[in-house]
Amino acid sequence: MAESINRVVLAYSGGLDTSVILKWLQQEYNCEVVTFTADLGQGEELEPARKKAELMGIKPEHIFIDDLREEFVRDFVFPMMRSNALYEGLYLLGTSIARPLIAKRQIEIAKMVNADAVSHGATGKGNDQVRFELGYYALQPDIKVIAPWREWDLTSRTALIAFAEQHQIPVPKDKRGESPFSTDANLLHTSSEGKVLEDPWDEVPDYVFSRTVNPEDAPDTPQVITVAFERGDAVAVDGEGMSPATLLAKLNELGRAHGIGRLDLVENRFVGMKSRGMYETPGGTILHAAHRAIEQITLDRGAAHLKDELAPRYAELVYNGFWFSPEREMLQAAIDHSQHKVSGEVRLKLYKGGVHVIGRRSPNSLYSEKVVTFEDDQGAYDQRDAAGFIKLNALRLRLLGRRDR
Secondary structure, three states, X not given: OXXXXXXXXXXXXXXXXXXXXXHHHHHHOOOEEEEEEXXXXXXXXXXXXXXXXXXXXXXXXXXXXXXXXXXXXXXXXXXXXXXXXXEOOOEOOOOHHHHHHHHHHHHHHHHHOXXXXXXXXXXOOOOHHXXXXXXXXXXXXXXXXXXXXXXXXXXXXXXXXXXXXXXXXXXXXXXXXXXXXXXXXXXXXXXXXXXXXXXXXXXXXXXXXXXXXXXXXXXXXXXXXXXXXXXXXXXXXXXXXXXXXXXHHHHHHHHHHOOOOEEEEEEEOOOOOEEEEEEXXXXXXXXXXXXXXXXXXXXOHHHHHHHHHHHHHHHHHHHHOOOOOHHHHHHXXXXXXXXXXXXXXXXXXXXXXXXXXXEEEOXXXXXXXXXXXXXXXXXXXXXXXXXXXXXXXXHHHHHHHHHHO
């Protein structure tokens, strides 16, 4: 028998899975359900989720639909972008970085409505269950978490549809057939996985892509843009200042037109299995390239190389769901300290799936034409100093060579 729960906050999309979960929670736990739908820039109309929740008996005051786009980019995407994090060297962590914000807001709502539990629709095979629940427990250690996919016996889409029909839950026509793949979207990216994508030898069908044009069909003329940075964060595109979410949306628009940001990846999930997914991150791909470019002239070598060592660890923490961990916060403090002088402009050329850095400048630049020139540097650098530098660095190699010769 299910334990006693009075009120639960459900992360609710209004889709088939979470609508079934809503009804299942009402039945299995005989509890009041509060729905929470986050607008993270996924590009879908969210008001139908409100109507569907009302249809299923949820009180209007217990339906939360929150626009979190600015908070998402400002407090989650941009801090991550400062780190240059790429999971397994490729993935810009679009799904991973959204989960801690959803968990944070869910817990805030749970406190507002005096709920004693939270619930999500992540399956028992994936990473999201871990990300959600590590966030919940970090923010409210004693919260009760209900994960229906780990409890119920509805183990197939056919079973879900049968349950929905039994309880008069509307089932969209596109859910009645076998879904060719599943997707997750927000302002940073769209991910697709499953079904037609499960064989890693098969090329991703073109109909899977939704955020980008085929690079082969992109314009034959390159487009040059500038991205301006202040203290490590992008603040303007082509001289126009923008809020974080507006700026990322603008870069998405530019990236979409030029087929930028497609990634076919077989990754190692935290739960142990490998999975194949297709990611589209148009604006994030441009932003990542631009940020690395402005760091090239504003970061000292030691700081830049240390950041490159920290980035994989940071990416792994975000991927595995440890956003609210002390180690991620420690890394963030170090990364943010490195960004104090990371200001300036980067010029990029967008062309048929590629992002090419063609210029960068900064009032804080460490690059000196006078020192690096092949022409007369007028005494800025004494080349004779290199001899002693080389001999000191070669000393141990010479000693090893003499011993082992």
